[in-house]
Amino acid sequence: MTTATDSKTMMRLQKYMAHCGVASRRSAEGMILDGRVKVNGEVVRELGTSISPESDRVEVDGTLIQTAADHVYMMLNKPTGYITSVKDNFGRPTALDLVRIDRRVYPVGRLDYDSEGLILLTDDGALTHLLTHPSHEFEKRYYVETDRLLTDTELAKLRDGVDIGDYVTQPAFVERQKGKGLIVGIREGKNRQIRRMVEALSANVKRLRRLSIGPLELGDLKSGAWRHLTPEEVAALKALQ
Incomplete structure (x- = not known):
């Protein structure tokens, strides 16, 4: 297997x-061991392999992958009446209908059709995995209005x-x-x-x-x-792991 050696990175x-x-x-790592990854046209199965992001060509399942600098990170304030899916079999409007961008992005997690607020949209699969995997618990906060005043005992x-x-x-x-309003913060996603x-x-x-997802408000x-996230917001989300 050949990699570039003229780069310091x-x-x-x-x-x-x-x-x-x-x-x-x-x-x-599993993809590498399964032989799904090529570097400069050669299949790589060694987990200790190092590459130069500037010079080496990395393919996964035959597709050239891009650096994280090319990823898109956006926040959307979803109104009620929209679902957080790429498409809907029943023809309901989706959160992506509100976004005009020349990239294919995906909602991270879900927010009910009847709920509103913060949704993160990105094409960064690693960040999506981080934010949706059950082992990575972080707080999401919501403004909640109930149909009656809840007692202190109920709270x-x-x-x-x-x-x-x-x-x-x-x-x-x-x-x-x-x-009848409350701020509720939970670390689960049932x-x-x-x-x-x-x-x-x-x-x-x-x-x-929904008001916040971890440090994102x-x-x-x-x-x-x-709007697009700032570099500081992206870094704060990635630091959750």
Whole structure:
């Protein structure tokens, strides 16, 4: 196997693949061992292989991979009435319908059709894996408005963890807001989890808006609008691992 030697910047092959968003480093190692990776046209099966990102040509399953600098990272303030999928079999509008960009990006995680707020969109597979894998727990915060005023005792139950039918939730951050509003922070991603937590108290969610994903905050981004992440925001998300 031949790699360039005229560059001062050398990187382990699996690390380079992770930086390019192909997969997590561990998954990249499996791809190498399976013979799916070529460097300069030659199949590489050695995990200790180092390459030059500037000079070497790396292919996975016959496709040339790009460096992380070419990835796109965006935040969207999703309104209600949109699903967080690339397409919908029932013809409902998707979050991607709100984004006008000449790149194929994907939502990281999900946000209910009836919910609104922060969604991360990217083509970085490694970051997507980091943010969605169950072993990487970090807090997501939501503004939640219920159909009735919850008592202090009920809020304590949310903080301690509640039985939502097939699962007992982990302790949540809960802070009372004006009227029937709450700020709720959770570190899990069960389907419709916050709605089910409130329903376990014999109440219902009237409005649910995601405010943050780890260090990434929605801020004053208008409903339906999107923007690119700053380099600092991207670095903060990658530092979650």
